[in-house]
Amino acid sequence: MKITPRKNELAAIVEILEAAKSFEDAARAVYKRAAEVLAMRDTWAFVPEGMGVAVGPYGSRKEAEEVASRISTSYRIVPLSPPGRLEGNLDGAEWSGYCCSNSCTHARFMHLMDGTSYGKCSDKKCSCGGWRERK
Ligand SMILES: [Zn+2]
Ligand SMILES: [Zn+2]
Numbered sequence: 468m469k470i471t472p473r474k475n476e477l478a479a480i481v482e483i484l485e486a487a488k489s490f491e492d493a494a495r496a497v498y499k500r501a502a503e504v505l506a507m508r509d510t511w512a513f514v515p516e517g518m519g520v521a522v523g524p525y526g527s528r529k530e531a532e533e534v535a536s537r538i539s540t541s542y543r544i545v546p547l548s549p550p551g552r553l554e555g556n557l558d559g560a561e562w563s564g565y566c567c568s569n570s571c572t573h574a575r576f577m578h579l580m581d582g583t584s585y586g587k588c589s590d591k592k593c594s595c596g597g598w599r600e601r602k
Contacts, residue, residue: 468510468524468525468526468530469525469526469527469530470505470508470526471526475562475563475602476504479500479504480497480500480501483496483497483500484497503551505551506549506550506551506552506554507549507551507552507555507560507562508526508549509546509547509549510523510524510525510526510546510547510549511523511524511525511526511527511528511530511531511544511545511546511547512524512525512531512544512545512547513525513531513532513534513535513542513543513544513545514542514543514545515535515538515539515541515542516539516541516542516543517539517541518539521545522534522535522538523545523547524547528544528546531544532544555572555574556574556577558572559571559572559573560572560574561601562601563600563601563602564601565601566578566588566595566598566599566600566601567599567600567601568588568595568596568597568598568599569593569594569595569596570593570594571588571590571593571594571595573588573590573593573595575598577589577590578595578597578598581597584598585597585598586598
């Protein structure tokens with residue numbers, strides 16, 4: 468699986484390394500954070516014809532196609548829905564695409580339209596002051 472780290476993903480790891488008290492603590496925290504990062508990524512798999520299995524995840528559709536074409540001439544590429552994004556949509560998340568206004572961590576689409584931009588969060592219990600993009 469080929470993954471190019473994004474700026475905010477690297478920053479999350481650097482933050483852990485700078486705060487770590489030991490290599491073992493750092494390794495454990497980095498491993499957990501990397502799993503969270505990957506759970507937010509769109510990935511792809513392929514299903515070779517005649518095989519009852521999906522092979523993946525791959526970091527891009529192209530990567531999945533490259534491997535699939537080496538195994539079979541007939542296959543189907545399927546996008547995988549990232550589990551972290553589903554959980555983030557239900558519980559909020561601290562990633563780009565989620566609001567950072569007050570304690571709101573809800574997804575952009577959870578915010579009501581205010582003219583042509585996103586306004587307050589539609590969650591009635593949320594103290595969101597209006598959509599703010601997380602950097
Ligand atoms: Zn909210
Ligand atoms: Zn909000």
